[in-house]
Amino acid sequence: MNPIDPRPLYARATEQAATVIKTVRPEQLAGPTPCTEFDVRTLLSHIVGGTRRIAVIGEGGDGLAVRPFAGEVGDDSWTAAYDEVRARALAAWEGDDRMATTVHVPWGEVSGRNALSAYVMEIVAHTWDLSEALGRPLELDPELAEFSLAAARHALPDAERDEYTPFDSARPASEGAGAYAELAAWLGREPLTA
Template identity: 30%
Template sequence: MANPVSSLIDSAVRATAPVVDGITDDQLTGPTPCAGFDVQALLNHLFHIVTNFQKLAAREPADLATVAEYLDEGDWRSRFREEGARLAKAWAAPGAEEGISPAMGLPQRSLAAMVLGDLLVHGWDLARATGQEYTPDTATVEEVAPELEKIVPMGRNAGVFGEAVPAPAGATRFERLLGDTGRDTGWSPS
């Protein structure tokens, strides 16, 4: 990734935050393209990733296994933007992108790609599940996609991603990335 990770994260948060803002309370129990997650569970997962990857940027211990109920705390829609801004700031700190994560044993840049993948892919999942548009920044997708493509097999082996779904002819780079992570770009909640 040639651009600073923090600017890519900021771009991904700016694409995903309007989707989070647009989710109504009555949509929280609806299905998503992410198997096993309804909208509320996927929002909790995304909050969990965003808050814990702030810690990983600072090389602090993070608990990725225990997902809390983040939507019980006040205005979660506004809080998503705030946590997203904190995430970008954490990754802007000097040295955040360098070296190996003591918590995960992976390069920090790989962790940055993971959180970017979560923001982009789950942003699409949530938009699809709630009937909204989702248009991530093309330059961000182009820059992040090669890094994500490297870690998708590891994620698939860990059960994080489903089997790849072939993208349709003429698919965009983002649609191909969605297919690589097990998403059917034609999915709808009905």
């Protein structure tokens, strides 16, 4: 079991994501991201949908029943949509009992602590994706990337990835790469900008 309480990290990670989301301009919504299957608009939908999913899981509901936000959010409403689901997720995970409760997530049954740790990694990785797509408008918190990299290396060993794994094979990170570049490489991503 992961001994670290992921709740403070998740709160910081969602605040960081909210800050980056606020920088999105309408003309950037159709732009590419390091998630090759997503443009910026689709990535925002995935971020909002994933946050809604972990909120539902934290509330004791079926996170697998949560569907993407496709077409539900207007182009000028991404900040408000994320702020709303972010507040819901943070409230859902406030209780200490949630950490030990077994929850059902897309990859199986795990403790709430492990589920929320995985969602720290998820939001941190996608915040990096969004930041890359937007031309790196803000400096990102390296401690969040370090936690996420450790979680990713533990939960997503490269040798065990297959066609059902939602991440490409790990790529080598450049020498002296920072924690975000290492996390991106571990998840099979490449930066869009130099």
